[in-house]
Amino acid sequence: MNNASSMPSHGRLDHTILEQLEQFGDALFIHSFDGRIVEVNGRASRSLGYAREELLKMTVMDIEPDFNLHAAQNVWSSTVLGAEITVDGHQCTKQGNVIPVEIRIAPVMHHGQRQYVRIVHDVSRWVEIENQLKERNELNRIIMDNLPAGLAVNSAFPRVEFVYMNDKFPQYYGVTREELKDPDSFWDVVYRDPEFRKTMKAQVLDAIASGDPERMKWTEVPLVTEDGEIRYINAYGTPLPGRNLLLSWVLDVTEQKRAQLELMEAQSLLNQTQHLAKMGGWSYDLEEKRIRWTEEVYRIHGVSPEYDPNEMDSNFEFYLPTDREMLREAFDQAVSLGQPYDLQLRLQRRDGKLIWVRTIGKPMKKNGKILEIQGFIMDISEMKRMTDELTAQTEKLKVLHDIDLVILENIESDELLVTTVLHNLKDLLQPKLIAIATRITDSTGFSVHFTKGKSEDFGNTVVQLKKSIIDAIEKSGLRNTFIPDGFREVSLEIVRQIMPAETQDSVVTIPLIASDALRGLFILRMDHDEPVDGMDMELLQEVFSLLSIALEKIFLNTQIKSYFAELEQKVESRTSMLKAANDELEAFSYSVSHDLRAPLRAISGYTRMLVEDYGNNLDSEGKRICEVISQNAKNMGALIDDLLSFSRIGRNALQPTMVDMRNLAYSVYHELTSTDMRENMILELGELPAATADPTLIKQVWMNLIGNAIKFSSKNPNAKLQVGYGETDDEVIYHIKDNGVGFDMRYVDKLFGVFQRLHSIKEFEGTGVGLAIVQRIIHRHGGRVWAQGAVGEGATFFFSLRKDGIYGYDEGG
Amino acid sequence: MDMMKVVDILLVEDNPNDVELTLRALKKRNMANPTHVVEDGAEALDYLFCRGMYADRNAKDIPRVILLDLKLPKVSGLEVLEIIKSDERTKSIPVVVLTSSREDPDIKAAYRLGANSYVVKPVDFNEFLDRMSNLDYYWLLVNQPPV
Numbered sequence: 004m005n006n007a008s009s010m011p012s013h014g015r016l017d018h019t020i021l022e023q024l025e026q027f028g029d030a031l032f033i034h035s036f037d038g039r040i041v042e043v044n045g046r047a048s049r050s051l052g053y054a055r056e057e058l059l060k061m062t063v064m065d066i067e068p069d070f071n072l073h074a075a076q077n078v079w080s081s082t083v084l085g086a087e088i089t090v091d092g093h094q095c096t097k098q099g100n101v102i103p104v105e106i107r108i109a110p111v112m113h114h115g116q117r118q119y120v121r122i123v124h125d126v127s128r129w130v131e132i133e134n135q136l137k138e139r140n141e142l143n144r145i146i147m148d149n150l151p152a153g154l155a156v157n158s159a160f161p162r163v164e165f166v167y168m169n170d171k172f173p174q175y176y177g178v179t180r181e182e183l184k185d186p187d188s189f190w191d192v193v194y195r196d197p198e199f200r201k202t203m204k205a206q207v208l209d210a211i212a213s214g215d216p217e218r219m220k221w222t223e224v225p226l227v228t229e230d231g232e233i234r235y236i237n238a239y240g241t242p243l244p245g246r247n248l249l250l251s252w253v254l255d256v257t258e259q260k261r262a263q264l265e266l267m268e269a270q271s272l273l274n275q276t277q278h279l280a281k282m283g284g285w286s287y288d289l290e291e292k293r294i295r296w297t298e299e300v301y302r303i304h305g306v307s308p309e310y311d312p313n314e315m316d317s318n319f320e321f322y323l324p325t326d327r328e329m330l331r332e333a334f335d336q337a338v339s340l341g342q343p344y345d346l347q348l349r350l351q352r353r354d355g356k357l358i359w360v361r362t363i364g365k366p367m368k369k370n371g372k373i374l375e376i377q378g379f380i381m382d383i384s385e386m387k388r389m390t391d392e393l394t395a396q397t398e399k400l401k402v403l404h405d406i407d408l409v410i411l412e413n414i415e416s417d418e419l420l421v422t423t424v425l426h427n428l429k430d431l432l433q434p435k436l437i438a439i440a441t442r443i444t445d446s447t448g449f450s451v452h453f454t455k456g457k458s459e460d461f462g463n464t465v466v467q468l469k470k471s472i473i474d475a476i477e478k479s480g481l482r483n484t485f486i487p488d489g490f491r492e493v494s495l496e497i498v499r500q501i502m503p504a505e506t507q508d509s510v511v512t513i514p515l516i517a518s519d520a521l522r523g524l525f526i527l528r529m530d531h532d533e534p535v536d537g538m539d540m541e542l543l544q545e546v547f548s549l550l551s552i553a554l555e556k557i558f559l560n561t562q563i564k565s566y567f568a569e570l571e572q573k574v575e576s577r578t579s580m581l582k583a584a585n586d587e588l589e590a591f592s593y594s595v596s597h598d599l600r601a602p603l604r605a606i607s608g609y610t611r612m613l614v615e616d617y618g619n620n621l622d623s624e625g626k627r628i629c630e631v632i633s634q635n636a637k638n639m640g641a642l643i644d645d646l647l648s649f650s651r652i653g654r655n656a657l658q659p660t661m662v663d664m665r666n667l668a669y670s671v672y673h674e675l676t677s678t679d680m681r682e683n684m685i686l687e688l689g690e691l692p693a694a695t696a697d698p699t700l701i702k703q704v705w706m707n708l709i710g711n712a713i714k715f716s717s718k719n720p721n722a723k724l725q726v727g728y729g730e731t732d733d734e735v736i737y738h739i740k741d742n743g744v745g746f747d748m749r750y751v752d753k754l755f756g757v758f759q760r761l762h763s764i765k766e767f768e769g770t771g772v773g774l775a776i777v778q779r780i781i782h783r784h785g786g787r788v789w790a791q792g793a794v795g796e797g798a799t800f801f802f803s804l805r806k807d808g809i810y811g812y813d814e815g816g
Numbered sequence: 817m818d819m820m821k822v823v824d825i826l827l828v829e830d831n832p833n834d835v836e837l838t839l840r841a842l843k844k845r846n847m848a849n850p851t852h853v854v855e856d857g858a859e860a861l862d863y864l865f866c867r868g869m870y871a872d873r874n875a876k877d878i879p880r881v882i883l884l885d886l887k888l889p890k891v892s893g894l895e896v897l898e899i900i901k902s903d904e905r906t907k908s909i910p911v912v913v914l915t916s917s918r919e920d921p922d923i924k925a926a927y928r929l930g931a932n933s934y935v936v937k938p939v940d941f942n943e944f945l946d947r948m949s950n951l952d953y954y955w956l957l958v959n960q961p962p963v
Binding site: 597600601604605607608609611612633636637640 | 831833834836837840887915916937938940942
């Protein structure tokens with residue numbers, strides 16, 4: 004610094020110099036070799052905030068934290084006097100602020116003293132600007148790197164050498180910065196597919212060579228990444244003027260491309276869906292008066308995509324006149340009042356086909372203003388047809404169901420059945436005439452129920468058909484079937500009676516045949532000439548089947564009833580006959596029991612009186628005769644008793660319960676024997692299963708059998724009775740065996756007969772009724788009774804009882 | 817027989833043989849009880865209710881027991897029984913029903929109507945005597961229908 008060199012060489016600067024120093028724009032410090040400040044200018048004190056006097060008492064070290072005295076002293080020694088050096092440093096203000104400064108230092112000799120002049124330039128502003136610049140560069144970098152675009156400055160002729168690239172640039176190409184470093188490898192790295200690479204390279208270089216930025220645009224360039232994923236970029240080139248460089252920038256359009264593809268797919272899906280649903284969408288822009296149709300709307304109208312739907316009136320023309328007016332009105336109201344509509348209308352397609360459509364219109368408002376009508380139109384013909392068909396089918400099923408019900412509920416009255424069928428079919432078919440002739444007997448007379456035309460009248464009459472005609476129909480093999488003009492003769496016969504004035508040209512007659520017998524005739528005459536349609540036909544067939552079955556049922560039911568009535572009558576007359584016979588028997592029994600006994604009592608009683616009162620006058624023969632009379636009277640009494648009990652067995656109802664047979668046999672044995680008798684007799688009584696039987700009657704059986712066994716073995720001094728049982732699958736067989744006189748098997752058949760005796764009264768007393776009673780009781784229990792024996796070798800009597808306790812028959816029950 | 821006599825037994829029986837045999841049996845068994853015999857149901861009722869030919873009888877003299885045959889002309893034994901058992905004046909008199917047969921369904925009916933006992937008239941006279949002698953316990957002792 005020239006000024007410094009002109010300083011006076013004494014300790015204090017003279018006034019002139021000081022003034023000059025004050026003029027100086029920078030702060031100026033003069034300090035001694037050891038760092039003490041010896042002079043400052045005004046600027047220095049102002050910039051540091053110290054007074055001059057303060058600064059003159061300080062050292063450079065006080066104000067410059069970076070100051071190195073030793074280095075400064077070296078400077079003095081190494082620097083030629085008058086030369087200067089410049090360093091960067093900092094100064095601290097009195098307030099404590101640190102100011103960046105540029106310091107020029109010049110060593111000077113002043114009054115023989117080594118001193119330094121420090122001219123301190125405040126560079127804080129420069130530093131600030133520099134920092135701002137740095138920040139701006141950083142910002143630029145951040146912006147560049149974060150722009151949704153890849154940017155690069157590069158050559159491309161054909162080596163691609165990059166001067167600059169932001170982060171996104173290699174990223175969008177799917178490569179790294181490193182991979183792009185080699186100028187020769189750009190094409191290979193970026194385009195993996197050799198063919199595509201070749202094409203692209205040629206195109207790009209050609210465009211660059213032309214220098215025309217308009218040509219340097221490549222959109223939706225597909226790039227295959229390492230993972231095989233396809234990415235799309237848009238690439239642009241801009242030549243930088245005056246330099247052989249390009250500004251290259253790329254945009255990643257993968258997402259847009261994908262969205263676009265998806266949109267295309269969605270659109271196509273929508274179209275397909277609309278087509279499948281036979282539903283199209285449309286809109287009407289009120290401001291532009293523009294109508295838009297989706298593809299399906301064209302199809303529904305049967306027009307090609309060339310059709311212009313913007314003529315509303317011609318759109319309305321597709322509808323049948325009445326429907327057209329309805330639609331027009333609804334549409335007008337949607338436009339003017341904002342009312343939505345939903346209509347089902349008939350539309351005549353361009354190809355002439357009539358279809359049902361459902362058309363829906365909905366006004367779209369914005370700020371209360373109707374801007375657009377949006378809507379759908381659907382081809383509902385199929386749906387409508389199905390619904391209609393279903394309704395018809397339901398109706399018909401209901402008819403069938405009603406008829407079914409009648410048939411189920413009325414198997415007795417053909418009249419109710421037929422009138423119900425007539426009612427149901429009349430509503431369904433609206434015929435001119437339906438007549439149903441039926442017969443529920445085998446006669447040739449048919450009762451006919453009919454209904455005519457629209458009247459609510461139902462009538463009936465009776466017709467006689469020729470036996471030959473009936474036979475012919477039965478043999479025809481045609482049943483429940485429509486035969487146009489078949490059985491004409493029969494129809495005429497019947498219809499003539501019902502509608503004498505009509506011509507019967509197109510009457511159909513269906514024979515109702517069940518089990519090969521003609522049960523009825525169904526006669527139908529429709530009001531119109533159209534044949535009965537398929538559905539109705541099916542229904543009718545069903546009705547005919549039902550009818551014939553029902554008529555057959557009624558016929559059978561009637562027959563059964565008549566048989567039943569006949570049988571009932573027979574049973575009744577037989578019963579009353581039986582009852583009369585039974586009553587007679589009762590009377591007879593009563594008479595026997597009372598009237599026969601009275602004389603017997605008299606005979607016995609008076610004989611007794613004779614013996615008692617006049618016995619002294621009788622000799623022994625007279626007394627013997629009296630004894631015989633008494634004995635016979637007694638025997639006859641016993642006979643009467645047995646006969647009565649025999650006849651009683653058949654009369655009273657059985658009252659079966661469980662009977663302990665062993666116990667019963669045991670007590671009967673004791674009842675029939677005295678202690679003395681038992682001493683001369685052995686009873687072997689084994690286990691006996693219980694039986695379900697009438698206890699009183701079964702006791703009678705044991706009484707008679709055990710009684711017989713005792714009686715017929717009484718003459719054997721070693722009498723032995725054995726009671727036991729055996730069994731089959733369904734029977735228990737009880738037996739009682741004795742070692743008495745036995746019997747001759749030749750007469751076994753007579754054993755169980757009434758009054759049949761194989762021994763004389765003299766030998767063994769008895770009436771000959773006991774075994775007959777046994778047989779009768781066992782038979783009433785559904786069992787069997789039989790005997791085995793031989794003369795002198797004892798007898799065994801068997802009787803069986805069913806295990807299930809069910810009796811074969813029950814005379815008295 | 818003196819009609820005004822107080823009786824212990826009223827025998828209602830139409831068969832004279834049976835009457836004789838019964839009376840003899842009673843006598844044989846030393847049942848000296850005074851017995852009055854009527855031949856049919858109507859007469860039995862007249863006697864009991866002091867009507868007709870018995871109008872003068874003292875109604876307070878009621879028999880200690882009635883032996884009633886079921887098979888009677890005019891009014892049947894069961895009808896007589898029903899009337900006796902439904903009238904306050906006579907219902908407490910024990911009634912023993914006489915029948916020819918054990919099988920007689922009328923026995924059941926008689927019990928239903930309130931008969932106190934029954935006796936089957938056996939063919940054998942000895943047996944008959946036995947039965948009659950047993951009978952007297954029924955009216956002389958507490959009377960209960962046999963099972």
